[in-house]
Amino acid sequence: MTAPTLSTPDEIFVPPTVATLMEAQAAPEVAQKQLVIINWSSEYDRIMPTLIMATTAAASGLTCSVFITFWGLLPFVKDQKRITGDNWMQKMLSAMQRPGIHHLKMSKMNFMGMGPWMIGQLSKQLNVSSPVELLEAAQMLGVEFIPCQMTMDMFGLKRDDMIEGLGEPAGAATVIELMTQPGTASLFI
Amino acid sequence: MTTHDLTATVDARNLSCPMPIVRTAQQMKTIASGQLIEVLATDPGSLKDFSAWTRSTGNTLVEQTQENGVFHFIIRRA
Numbered sequence: 340m341t342a343p344t345l346s347t348p349d350e351i352f353v354p355p356t357v358a359t360l361m362e363a364q365a366a367p368e369v370a371q372k373q374l375v376i377i378n379w380s381s382e383y384d385r386i387m388p389t390l391i392m393a394t395t396a397a398a399s400g401l402t403c404s405v406f407i408t409f410w411g412l413l414p415f416v417k418d419q420k421r422i423t424g425d426n427w428m429q430k431m432l433s434a435m436q437r438p439g440i441h442h443l444k445m446s447k448m449n450f451m452g453m454g455p456w457m458i459g460q461l462s463k464q465l466n467v468s469s470p471v472e473l474l475e476a477a478q479m480l481g482v483e484f485i486p487c488q489m490t491m492d493m494f495g496l497k498r499d500d501m502i503e504g505l506g507e508p509a510g511a512a513t514v515i516e517l518m519t520q521p522g523t524a525s526l527f528i
Numbered sequence: 529m530t531t532h533d534l535t536a537t538v539d540a541r542n543l544s545c546p547m548p549i550v551r552t553a554q555q556m557k558t559i560a561s562g563q564l565i566e567v568l569a570t571d572p573g574s575l576k577d578f579s580a581w582t583r584s585t586g587n588t589l590v591e592q593t594q595e596n597g598v599f600h601f602i603i604r605r606a
Contacts, residue, residue: 372584395546398553399584467544476550 373402373523375514380528381413381436383443383455383470389528390473397480404506405477406514408487413438414470415484416500424495432494440470440502478504485509532590532602535563541570541598548574549581552603556587559605564590567601574599 374396378389389405396403407415416423416438423433448454462469468476477484486501488508498508518525538555540548548569559565567578575592578601582589591602 391546394550398546398550399581400553400586401584465544466542468547473546476547480550480553 371402371522372400373404373517373520375517375523375525376403376405377514377525377527378405378407378411379409380446381410381438381443382446383458384445384447385528386414386440386443386470387473390470390477392526392528393482394473394477394480397477397482403477403480403482404485404514404517405482406485406487406509407505409490410436412486412490412494412496412501414440414443414474415486415502415505416496417502418442420500423497423500426495429493429495438500440474443470485513532564532566534566534602535559537566537568539568540574541568543569544571545573545577549577552578552581553585556585556603556605561605563605565603565605567599567603569599569601570597571599574601578603 374392376389376393378386380386393403393405413436418439418441420438421433422430423438424430443455444452445454445458459469461467483506484504485506486496486508488510491497491501491508517523536555536559538548538552540551543551548567548571552565552567555565569578571577578592578599579589581587582603586606588604588606589601590604591600593600
């Protein structure tokens with residue numbers, strides 16, 4: 340059998356080597372920047388920067404992951420859930436701290452809800468987006484919210500208690516892996 | 529102001545940070561590479577934000593003007 344003759348060098352098919360294939364696949368990953376946020380709080384004045392930074396990162400082409408842990412899980416519980424958990428302590432925790440994105444308190448000047456109400460009124464007047472709108476935008480832009488498995492168990496929160504569209508619950512090692520990737524900025528809010 | 533062949537317009541007037549950027553990023557996904565988008569915004573922060581955003585995304589800020597308190601950006605998709 341004779342090898343087919345080729346008229347010009349352009350027609351010669353050079354099979355890609357493993358190295359060039361790996362390089363082609365690795366290239367976009369190196370260029371990809373990332374923002375990782377640990378969202379620890381359920382307070383309005385911390386949820387706002389978390390959601391603003393997350394939406395802006397995603398809108399700027401960054402991959403964005405938000406690890407939601409401890410009190411930070413509560414805004415991501417469905418609004419209609421009032422009492423969560425299995426035992427009296429878990430139930431009492433949810434009774435004392437109502438979960439849901441519509442029920443955020445402030446870290447200071449809460450005054451039985453007067454503070455958040457006034458901030459809400461000012462936000463409407465000045466067209467500042469609400470946490471609800473920002474959360475919607477974040478999910479639309481592909482921000483991944485990763486619930487902390489350990490604190491979910493501690494509060495007795497089930498997957499069904501949480502809003503739709505969250506990532507798989509995970510632990511600290513998952514966040515460390517994300518945070519130590521090149522081109523990553525990390526925030527604890 | 530020169531006339532541009534615009535593919536889309538984002539009216540982000542009266543919106544506050546980060547919504548002008550978020551709306552623009554969403555609209556940007558609907559246009560092809562090389563096409564132009566026009567953004568109208570009133571948030572004074574958008575002046576710095578849009579140049580930063582175009583630098584992070586690799587898009588080009590083609591033109592930036594201001595008229596009666598409205599900022600007007602023309603951005604080319606990378």
